[in-house]
Amino acid sequence: MEGSSAPMETRHKPLWRRWWFIMITVVVVAGAVTGIAFWAKYKYLRAHADQMLRDRIVASLSARFNSPVELDSFHLDIGPTIHATGAGLRILYLAGPTKPDANPNNPAPMISVDHFEFETNFKALLEPTTRIVTVHVTGLDLHVPPHGMGHIPRHLDNPNPKKQPKISLVFDKIICENSRLVIETTKPGKLPLVFNLANITLTDVGASKPLLYDAVLTNARPVGQIHSTGHFGPWQADDPRDTPIDGDYSFTNADLGPFKGIAGILSSTGKFKGKLDHINVEGVTDVPDFRLDISDHPVPLHTEFTAIVNGTTGDTTLTRVDARLQKSVFHCSGSVMRVGVPETGVTGHDIELDVVMNKGRMEDVLTLATKTAPPVLEGFLSLHQKLSIPPGKETVAKRMKLAGTFSVDQASFGNPSMQLKINEMSMRAQGNPKAANAQDATPVASSVSGEFAQANGTMHFSTLDYTIPGAVIRLEGTYTLPGNSFDFQGVVRTDATASHMTTGWKSMLLKAVDPLLKKNGAGLEIPITIKGTKADPHFGIDMKKMF
Known part of the structure; x- marks a missing residue:
């Protein structure tokens, strides 16, 4: 028995060695195969990364906007990281392919980009969705085209709404410089609405959710910068206006100087x-x-x-404006309509x-x-x-037209000589001529009411009633807005008779x-x-109408 145990150990020992050798060989071969496969894939990615990433960009943008996409050039610089640059990117409307030199009857691209760049790595390229x-x-x-142009019929948009298009490329942040938003129109008398965006940053850019934006808009008139932050989207491909x-x-710091006839520095905040x-807007302005x-x-x-x-036309409906001019409070409602002549490119607002x-x-x-x-x-x-x-090209004062009614209570004249004449008139009209020339008399309070219309810098009063104690003056006439001149005609009605307005032999x-x-x-x-x-008023009796 003792003599047979040694040969058995000798026979089994080579078997275990063979198993270890086989296992090590398998691991080495597997590692070699994996290395060779990885190296082959790396070589393939290096050779085809341009086309792969280009295809992902085009496919993802096409799926995101449900529109054709064109990309003129795309290039990768491969090092420790991958630096990508592209130029001539266009996302088109389904109305038809468009190029920068396309027929002007064709709509412009939905989105066009002169140049873009970003960085990524090989690991990101291997993911199903590259971030x-x-x-x-x-x-x-x-x-943004007019309604009905560049429209995507809903039955063509996605015939199977449960099967969403695959997006294999997503962006966390997009930083844009020298951007422009153009809102087209087909309405007569309307020019395209153009917004120049100095800087805009888009974050949390998702396929089916609003993106966050931080934008600086250069406003043309009045000149100034608007800083805005908020949400935009999700993009409605079938009609971007929705x-x-x-x-x-x-x-x-918006200078109102470019508007002829008015001036001041405006500031405004709102949401x-x-x-x-x-777009519903609430805000405040201060000048x-x-x-x-x-x-x-x-x-x-x-x-306030x-x-x-209407962000697509530039038209504004003012539902409520509460305003304060020095101590005066007033309220407005109305519209500010953007109009223009497409042939000349001249724009303005009809208020x-x-x-x-x-x-x-x-x-x-x-x-x-008044001056x-x-x-x-x-x-x-x-x-x-x-x-x-x-x-128009004239000043605001010359273009402004007014029509309405007004009343002034407890009125007094700022010019002392005119107020003295009013005091004298009131005393005589009440039958108290002895107090008419008193220099220290308490100024009488007046009331004024009337109906007016103003055009071309001149105000016309169809009725103007001026009431003081003892008398009523009913006038009609004109008054130039700068206060240079006035011309009124009318009648004076007094409580006292003519003889009671004076004394002595004149009264007799x-x-x-x-x-x-x-x-x-x-x-x-x-x-x-x-x-x-x-400064130099003249009161007189119209003798031609006296009798």
Whole structure:
């Protein structure tokens, strides 16, 4: 027994060695095969990475926007990382292929990019979905067509809505410089709406969710920069005008000088939400030095507003504007319609507003609208008017048209000599001529009301009633907005008779004509004229109409 054990150990030992040798050989061969396969794949990726990544870009963008995609050039620099650059990227509408030199009857590309670049690595290329951290884009143009153009019928958009197109390339952040948003239109008298975006950053860019944006918009008129942050999307490929948008904005140091006839530095902040063709906006504006060229008197103007903006046409409906001009509060509603001549490229705005002022001051309005200082009239002002400012090359004051009614209570004249004449007239009209020439008499309060229309810098009053204790003056006439001149005609009705308005021998003589001057229940009714300027007014009796 002892002699047979050694040979058995000898026989089994080579068998275990053979098993270890086989296992090691398998591992080495497997490692070699894996290495060779990896090296082959690496070599293949190096040789075909350009085309693979290019195909992923085109396929993913085509699936994302459900539109044809063109890419003129694409190149990779392969090192420790992969640096990709491309140029001439266009995402087209299904209306047909478009090139930069395409027939002008064909729609422009939905999106075009002059140049883009980003970095990635081989590991990302091996993933089913390649994730790019940051893409830098220069020369981005986004064109939004009119309704019905570039339209994707829903039955062609995705015949099987449960089967979504595959997107194999996603971007975490897109940084754009020198971008432009162009909103096309087919409406007569409308030019394309163009927004120049100095810088815009898009983050959290997903296939079916809103993206976050941070944009700086260069505003042409008034000149200034608008900073806005918010959400945009998801993109509605069948009609981009239905794409949702929301955000907050700030607009600062905007010079109103380019608008002829007005001046000041505007700032505004607010928020908005809606779709491109129906955006609800809430905001505030401040112009601490607002002024018109006809007066050049700066006054603070503050507004709080809600509006509906059609981002595809530039038209704005002002649903509510609460404004304060110095101490005067007023409310507006109306529209600001963007108009233009496509042949000349000239654009402007047609402004139509309804203005209601129940708690105003006459001196605030006159300070803004007239050169005279102090204002010719002070008092509590109520105003209901329609304001129209059509587009044009003339100043705002000359283009502005007004029509409405107003009333001023507890009014007094800023010019002492004019107020003294009003005091004298009131005393005589009440039958107290001895107090008429008193220099220290308390100024009488007046009330004014009327119906007016203004055009071409001149205000016409169809009725203008001026009431003081003892008398009513009913006038009609014109008043130039700068306050240079006025020309009114009308009648004066007094409580006292003519003889009671004076003393001495004049009173005795006038008693003879009292019966002739008494009319319509008044002690006296005579036709008058008021002409001249604020500094040099002239009151007179219209002798031609006297009898």
